[in-house]
Amino acid sequence: MIFDRVKPLDAILATAEKKALHRTLGGFQLMLFGIGCIIGTGIFVLTAAGAQKAGPGLMLAFAIAGAVCIVAALCYAEVASMIPVAGSAYTYSYASVGEFLAWTVGWALILEYAVAASAVSVGWSGYFSGTILNEFLGITLPPWLAAGPLALGGAPGGFINLPALVIAMLVTWLLMIGTSESAKVNAVLVLIKVTALTAFIVLTLTSADFDMARFNPFLPAGVFGGFGSGLGAVGAAATIFFAYVGFDAVSTAAEETKNPQRNVPIGLIGSLLFCTVFYILVAAGAIGTIGGQPIMGPGGIPFPAGSEELARQCALPAYSGALVCSDEALAHVLRQIGFSGIGNMLGIAAFLALPSVILVLIFAQTRIFFVMSRDGLLPERLSRVHPKWKTPHVVTMITGLIVALGAAFMPVGLLADYANAGTLYAFFMVAVAAMVLRVKDPHRHRSFRMPMVWVVAPLTVAGCLFLYLNLPLIAILVLPVWGAIGLVVYFGYSRSRSQLGRGVVEVVDEIGGEEKMVPIDPPTG
Template sequence: MSLFGRVKPLQSILATAEKKALHRTLGGFQLMLFGIGCIIGTGIFVLTAAGTQKAGPGLMLAFLIAGAVCIVAALCYAEVAAMIPVAGSAYTYSYASVGEFLAWTVGWALILEYAVAASAVSVGWSGYFSGTILNEFLGIQLPAWLSAGPLALGGAPGGFINLPAMLIALAVTWLLMIGTSESAKVNAVLVAIKVTALTAFVVLTLTSPEFDAARFNPFLPAGVFGGFGTGLGAVGAAATIFFAYVGFDAVSTAAEETKDPQKNVPFGLIGSLLFCTVFYILVAAGAIGTIGGQPIMGPDGIPFPAGSEELARQCAMPAYSCALVCSDEALAHVLRQIGFSGIGNMLGVAAFLALPSVILVLIFAQTRIFFVMSRDGLLPERLSTVHPKWKTPHIVTLMTGLIVAVGAAFFPVGLLADYANAGTLYAFFMVAVTVMVLRKTDPDRPRPFRMKGVWIIAPLTLAGCLFLYVNLPWQAILVLPAWALVGLVIYFAYSRSRSHLGQGIVEVVDDVAGEEKAVPIDTAG
């Protein structure tokens, strides 16, 4: 019996992993390229405007801060992912180290992370669809009430529902339900499109005659710290654009397929994160240096909150109609403003093509967490029912898709990203806890990648995640404990009494329609 409660035996979890041992083929450079492909894309396409409104030119410092936190978190993630290479992510790691109760809180936070992140990407896709595909190519101007959520929640004046965002979320959900998944070749093409488009953006903006270093002054109009609960300043922007780095955990989980993981995993992780950080800073510099990136200030000299009603009203005025902070498709908008309309439109098309695959991955990851928790008995087992024809967990996929669609329809992208980050930061916080606990409780367990300086790096991860969390806007700070409270009610009212571990059974599942192994155990639950 653990101090933390019921702990799932690690040897039972690893039994499945041993049966599917993967061939080690990835070198350090390959792992770095894989990481770059996973990380670059969503956040930089959809959050540049929101980040600039929070920090102005200090957005470049924000990328540096967020990248630093990601590096220490990634090293923690890499050790535990290589050690426990099974489905369930941080939820499974926590179950094997700090017990069922805290594992439940992690799984519940991951639900918040993935579903809300999918909503945020859907809203980002909507901006490029409405601005590039409809407006630029087809000459159709979607009414404001169909292209943004209600004014009270942010968005354009007169907004009622973000119809394109809702429809893309539902379309991706339908594809997942009938069993369609993206192939490796298609994904590789989409990654190439994203990186090529952003590289072109950097080259064109930094070499443009419109580029003026004076646009970076003042560099920190809202300061480094905007104040607790404001989400402003460089640190507040870092807490938001942390979303631009989500995906690096996929690099960590590839540790089991890496040759010489002790050397290649840190090279791949740190290399990909450093590359993306520099790339993001160059994108921000190009955007701000060409058309300006000063936030729109309120009468008190403080920037209006990103996604707020006040900012929406200002953006509707002619004086700010071309401002970077007011664009729903910031990067394409920048290129159009400096005379590269055709290339700007192509960048918009790149986002239009690439972002649905990100929505698909996020919703799939969400259903995987639901599925594993359901098979553990912590959620109704009906959720893990696999469709007889489609061979997919159709019930949980439909539920997830509906939640994602509602979030996309009514909330602004910046606020959704902040909500998702709250769940992500808690999950990464618990991964760092897991690393330290397993070093104490199971020191002799084989670790394909053993992080050096764990008692420095893991506490730095805890501090970094907490630091970014308290610099989120107050709504996002509050949403995590509120969400956790709902989760605790469900856990004690339903999950704890129905837990398979509590009943003396361990089930290990490593695929959505995969094999299940039941192991009887003794528990003092």
């Protein structure tokens, strides 16, 4: 049977016990940590794509995506506090529903991290080209070097997004030679991001250009755009869900949180609510000052975000200042209402902050590879460590090349949709893991025990499925196609080489505290 290999939870926890975690974080600290993790790429990059899908209904889209994230966060918090080890949703699935479904989750996470890093690279390119090159240096890149063939707002005929390609390869090189982020630098970048967005909200909402008439019609494409259309408020929610990715990092801090039963939900829900309100205010400021109505195609249906048809419309003089046509939306809004200097500063904030996000995403990708390789599901040579740099150079280089190619030729909105498909599946499986472990192991210690699990977890499952089915059809299809490739790899290579399938699990020597491989009775089949 393919569902018979479930990794013993005791073995997973034994590995985690090698390091003692001190409980030092309070609810407010956890909330600030969450805000720093969440605010980033999505709000800087996807505002234009979201507006093209929903118009002013982008504000409702942020609320819908935030609500799904809140229930998913509670599931993450319980399982992470119970299984505080590397591997995230992949490891949780391995301990609850078994190796086969864990493989599908790990395979989806590979899609999520790589494609998300490509999306951030494209977003960074927009701010680099618009703010650094154009505004400060007076340089305009030729259209064929500034955008991929279907890049949002790029002139038709674009060939390659050269800045996105370069930043992806540069970050990959830094990871390969061992350069790591400084916590102090990260803290400064978070402060820059929050300050820039706060200034944007104040300037736009108090601007003389702000006009409530620009919010009418509020839902030009309706609430539901229809299956596979990716339009309407829900379709936009499925795309800008990308703006919330990162909150799962908060859930993994449950083991280091004082009074987790109280402080974990404060940190998770507090940070998500803060960011949701923040995002809605940013959307309101952008739309109220320069408008955010989508560019309509035949039959009164918005052109798809990132499509060639939209790019042709955006190249027309009539739409030169439109929010939906900008690839540096927030800086563009401030320039349009007379705050060019502050708009440029916001562009610089994005220019400085986004490469660190690319780095974290590629780093996370290599760690998922590591855990799967350690379990025997991927070739061990993929995680080979460079003798001089002491980094997994092979898998980092492969990941970086994939990220760079995606960034060079694809639009940011479509990349975000692809990444969201993998993310939503991972969140779906974490909710399933929470329910399965409540049944299989109800008495296991949980630092945070989710209230109303049989309400919250099914809501998470339904919410993730709901958003997934409201992605554009091509993004809906990407996940099963990618999954089918994964099944070929699993049954052709991974299943026969799995450590668990060969009867070996990783535990900790109770006396010496050192890792060793201990044989167990292998499952049948």
